[in-house]
Amino acid sequence: MPRAYRLLVFLILALAAIAPLRNYDLFWHLATGRWIVEHRALPLHDPFALASARVPWINGEWLFELVAYALHAVVGLAGLSVARGVLMALVFALASDGTPASLLLSAIGFAGAMPLFDFRPASFAALLVVLAMRAKTPLAHALVALVWINVHPSALLAPVIALCLTRNAKTTLASFAALFVNPFGYRALLAPLSLASFVSGGGFVNAEWLPSPPLVFPLLYVSIVVALVVFATAETRDAGRLLLFALFAFLAVRYARNQPLYFAAFPLLVAPHVRRIPAKLAYAAAAVVVAFAALVSEHRPGLMRGRFPVDAVARLKASPLRGNFYNADQFGGYLIWSFYPQRRALVDGRNELYRAFLPEYARAREDQRAWNALLRKYRVDLAVDEYLPPLHVIDAGSGRARDLPASLAYWPRRDWALVAYDDAAMVFARRAAFGAELSKCEIRGVVPDARAERDR
Known part of the structure; x- marks a missing residue:
């Protein structure tokens, strides 16, 4: 394909x-990048959340966080939306070698990755998948691995x-050895x-770590079937x-979060075996x-509407x-980015730091x-909570079941005042913790x- 067409x-x-x-998670990544810049070091332990364990934080995404923070300082959130588009285009443009079959398979990969591709470390990892599969020398493989282990x-x-692609011991060992070039070593x-x-233990639910349902992600399963037919008839x-395709397919099916990695590898693994297509x-x-x-996608730059408590946090x-x-x-990442260090959030999306807290939290909710x-x-003294379905309770007076x-239930108005809300969250303040200033903020x-619930 001519260079102009590729462009x-x-x-x-x-x-x-x-x-x-x-x-x-974008916002705790940005907050971490800010912390690294301000302290000129990596945090040994989590400095942000109240409930995180006091254990070493093995933050294997620190390089992404530095880049993201620096880029955000220049272009803002709207610019990160554009950067997301450029990154995704780069992944799937490089995944195509210019042949008709490769271009078609890259288009399928692009469409399949669209729902879960975002400005995040895993998306940069998708680019590194492509670069690793295109690497030709031991040095190139080692350089990709070195960057990759510090990104995701x-x-x-x-x-x-x-x-799998070179069957060369020297190249494989070079790639493996490069993984140890990181601030945490073997850890x-x-x-x-x-x-x-x-996360596989069942103690909590993180949607990204759940299997990929066929009805939600049909293109994943269609692409797997297409690939198997291509391999069988090659x-x-x-x-x-x-074997490499089977590994990527398994990871994508087992954990939804891995789909961008699979779709980045898909055209490079399958296209060489496709018979000629007009x-x-x-x-x-x-x-x-x-x-x-x-x-079928929204294209407005900035944050997705109704997903983050932007207006509620602004009021707070x-x-x-x-x-x-x-x-x-x-909401933890957004609160950390917005308020740390003056105010601290309880938790965020870093599941590995809350092994002790999560069972405690599950018991408390009941x-x-x-x-x-x-x-x-x-x-x-403050709460930023999500919208939850009503609870089925028994009325103490009548003995009848009703929805509350x-x-x-969690923030009874005798103890907590509503002070802000938007489409994403509600904010409450403990009455006993505040004086006259609360009366000026309360929404009655x-x-x-x-x-x-009525509007649904």
Whole structure:
């Protein structure tokens, strides 16, 4: 394919991939980058959350966090949306070698990755998957692995890629050895295995670590079937590519978060075995696939509407209320970015730092006394909570079952005042912790989650 056409493909993909930022973890990544810049060091322990364990923090994404913080300082959140589009275009433009079959498979990969691709370490890891698969020399494989292990723990795949695609011991060993060039040594290699074991234990639910349902991600399963047909009918057999494809497919099916890695590898692994496809047919099909992916996606830069408590936090910032937060874990990063170090959030999305807290939290959600004890333990005076379904309770007076808005159960208005809310969250303040300033902030006569339930 001529260079001008390659540039055109890249620009089309970049425009199609510009989308609102939706990953909750973005903000604790930005906060970590800020902390590293301010302290000129990596944090040994988590400095942010109230409930995190006092254990060494093996932060294998520190290099991404530095880059993200520096880029955000220049272009802001809207610019990060554009950067997301450029990154995604780069991944899938490089995943195509310019042949009609490769271009079509890259378009399928682009469409498949669209729902979960965001400005996050795993998306940069998708680029490194492509670079590792295109690397030609031991030095190139080693350099990719070195960068990768400091961006995302999926770097454990780097020597596997080298082994399956080159079958060369020197190249594989170079890639493996480069993984140890990180601030944490061998612990950076063990941390992702420990986390995978922890999240698979069933003690809590993280949607990204759940399997990929076929009805939610049909293109994943369609692409796997297509690949298996291609491998089965190929004129030549390549056991290394087949094994590598099986590994990426397993990881994507087992954990939804791995789908961008799979779709980045998909065209590079499958295209060499595709029999000749008419060029016009392949180009037309690729255009349709990319157009469909673009049409079903939102393309407004900045944050996704209603996903982050932007308005509620702005109101809280403008208030005189101070104190530690209880928060739904998905809001932790945004609160850390917005308020640290003046106010501290309870939790965020770094599951590995809350091994002791998560069982304690699960018990507290089921027992009023344990719930109040947990809030006292962490000296919580403010709460930023999500909208939850109503609770089924028995009325103490009549003995009848009824639905109670969850906020009235967890934040009873005799003890907690509603001070802000928006489409994402509600903010409450403990009455006993604040004086006259609370009366100026309180929103009376409104139960936002009851209203939200009525509007559904």
